[in-house]
Amino acid sequence: MEAKAKLKxxxxxxxxxVAIYLPDDVYARLKEMAEAEDGRIASELYGCIFDNLEKAKTLKRPICQDTGVLQFFIKAGTKFPYLDELEDVIIEATEEATQSTPLRHNVVECFSEKNTGTNVGTRAPFIEWEIIPNSDELHIDLYLAGGGCSLPGRSKVLMPLEGYEGIVKYVFDTIVEWGINACPPLVVGVGIGTCAATAALLSKKALLRPIGIPNANPKAADMERRMKEGLDKIGIGPLGLTGKQSVLSVNIEYAAHHPATLGVGLTVGCWATRRGAIDIKSDLSYTVSSHREA
Ligand code: SF4
Structure with a gap:
């Protein structure tokens, strides 16, 4: 088979x-959270979630009707042999997977407000590129951005004196006000940087880090842990109907920032956080590290 077709x-x-199976880390964490609940409503809701996941596996159908807008975060080795074709391949693969999976048609063009019917449109699927020097491999993180879970997302530039307390307040205020729109329990991605754009992008990248792997900076890891403990105490529970825990994880990513500004971004994933990680070698052999069980 021609290489381009094989890659597609x-x-x-x-x-x-990624649409049909939860990533292993999200599944495992949901199991832990379900086992920790003893309330009738929370236990029944987790029962529904796992029943839903089993049916998706058996019927080979997406976990949720909202299969989101596809977002690809690429780490491309400069020597990967199919870089020139990659963007076209991703677009063709998106169109084909929309039919074969099937995925809901979720891409609406701006201003005409017409659904393209293919999940492809202007800058959709969204593709973000990172260049890896002296490598002939390709790493792709795929995220399916649903509507409800995207709703609490926002970013803001704080005055420097608001400090890290300001970041915590912003995150907690947003989750308290908007979190239940995103089908809890939630994955909370927090980005910190100079401006709203950097912070927002880093908050999405934070969601790509598997649950259970803390930030490498001990202070950031401590903030992740403490924010998770605090958000759990709000008692949002599964689907917002109360429970002992509210979040699967809080993940922080940051960039060194301007002394006068502290940008904070927030991106939220739902119980059905669908993301996948694939590594593709130059001979097109591949490993899906996010879904070993599937
Ligand atoms: S928030 Fe998640 S689980 Fe809820 S409808 Fe959207 S994609 Fe589905």
Whole structure:
């Protein structure tokens, strides 16, 4: 098979897998959270969630009707041999997976407000590129951005004196006001940087880090842990109907910032946080590290 077609077929399968199966870390954390609940409503809701996941596996159908807008975060080795074709391949794979999985048609063009019917449109799927020097491999993180879970997302530039307390307040105020729109329990991605744009992008990248792997900076890791403990105490619980825990994880990513500004971004994932990670070698052999069980 021609290399481009082989790469496209791999991505079509990968996209479908991400829509149908939760990543292993999200599944495992949901199991832990379900076992920790003893209230009747919370236990029943977790029962529904796992029943839903089993049916998705058996029927080979997406976990949620909202299969989101596809977002690809790429780490491309400068020597990966198919870089020139990659963007076209991703677009073709998105169109094909939309039909074969199937995925809901979620891409609406701005200003005409017409649904393209293919999940492809202007800058959709969203593709973000990072160049990796002296490598012939490709790493792709795929995220399916649903509507409800995207709703609490926002970013803001704080005055420097607001400090890290200001970041915590911003995150807590947003989750208290908007969190239940995102089908809890939630994955909370927090970005810190100079401006609203940096912070927002880093908050999305924070969601790509598997649950259970803290930030490498001990102070950031401590903030992740303390924010998770605090958010759990709000008692949002599964689907917002109360419970002992509210969040699967709080993940922080940061960039060194301007002394006069502290940008904070927030991106939220729902109980059905669908993301996948695939590594593709130059001979097009691949490993899906996010879904070993599937
Ligand atoms: S928030 Fe998540 S689980 Fe809820 S409808 Fe949206 S994609 Fe589905």
């Amino acid at each position: 077929n791999t991505l079509v399968k990968f996209i479908s897998q």
